[in-house]
Amino acid sequence: xxxxxxxxxxxxxxxxxxxxxxxxxxxxxTDPSIPDSFRQELVDELMAARRAVKDGEADAxxxxxxxKVALGERGHPWWEQRTGSGFDERIAAAIRTLTRRREGSSIxxxxxxxxxxxxxxxxxxxxxxxxxxxxxxxxxVVVTQKGEPVxxxxxxxPVRISAIR
Numbered sequence: 001x002x003x004x005x006x007x008x009x010x011x012x013x014x015x016x017x018x019x020x021x022x023x024x025x026x027x028x029x030t031d032p033s034i035p036d037s038f039r040q041e042l043v044d045e046l047m048a049a050r051r052a053v054k055d056g057e058a059d060a061x062x063x064x065x066x067x068k069v070a071l072g073e074r075g076h077p078w079w080e081q082r083t084g085s086g087f088d089e090r091i092a093a094a095i096r097t098l099t100r101r102r103e104g105s106s107i108x109x110x111x112x113x114x115x116x117x118x119x120x121x122x123x124x125x126x127x128x129x130x131x132x133x134x135x136x137x138x139x140x141v142v143v144t145q146k147g148e149p150v151x152x153x154x155x156x157x158p159v160r161i162s163a164i165r
Contacts, residue, residue: 013029014026016079017029017032018077018079027073028072028073028074028077029072029073030071030072030073031071031072031078031116031118033078033117033118033119034071034072034114034115034116035114035115038098038111038114038115039071039115041097041098041101041102042067042070042071042094042097042098042101042115043067043071044101045063045067045097045098045100045101046064046067046068046071048063049063049064049066049067050064063097063100065093066093066096066097066100067093067097069089069090069093069094070090070093070094070096070097070098070115070116072090075089075090075093076089076090078090082116082117082118082120082123082124087116087127088127088131090116091112091116091124091127091128091131092131092134092135094112094115094116095107095112095128095131095132095135095141095161096135096140096141098111098112098115099141099161099162099163100163102163103163105162106144106160106161106162107160107161107162108158108160108161109125109128109129109132109159109161110125110128112124112128112132112161113125113128116128129152129153129159130153132152132159132161133151133152133153136151136152136161139164140164141161141162141163141164142161142162142163142164143159143160143161144159144160144161144162145157145158145159145160
């Protein structure tokens with residue numbers, strides 16, 4: 001049995017793999033279907049947000065929450081059906097987290113779909129575009145096509161999503 005004091009061993013997992021156990025307490029595991037490159041970006045943003053909490057930055061706790069939801073560690077369980085308002089919040093959290101991490105750059109909606117959609121990520125593209133449109137309407141992100149801001153529900157083809165500067 002592993003313990004939290006030995007960093008060389010993996011924590012004990014529940015039989016279904018949905019949680020890991022440290023010192024008798026269950027913690028939700030990260031969604032294993034997140035591609036490694038996106039998972040690393042989310043973890044890097046989570047660590048930066050935790051440092052920001054320590055430094056007392058105003059938006060830091062929201063950043064931690066977004067990263068944890070995007071990773072599948074909070075919010076809608078990643079092993080359940082990928083629909084509904086809980087899944088929409090995970091999409092929104094992934095958009096906010098990835099755009100923060102790539103500040104000064106942009107993300108493709110497919111980056112978000114791959115992060116939250118597992119093997120069937122293409123089925124999530126319409127949801128990602130819908131949520132990106134809602135976040136843009138709220139002023140949280142900007143959606144562009146060929147470098148120009150657009151309303152995502154009025155354009156076809158590739159778009160990019162960026163944080164508001």
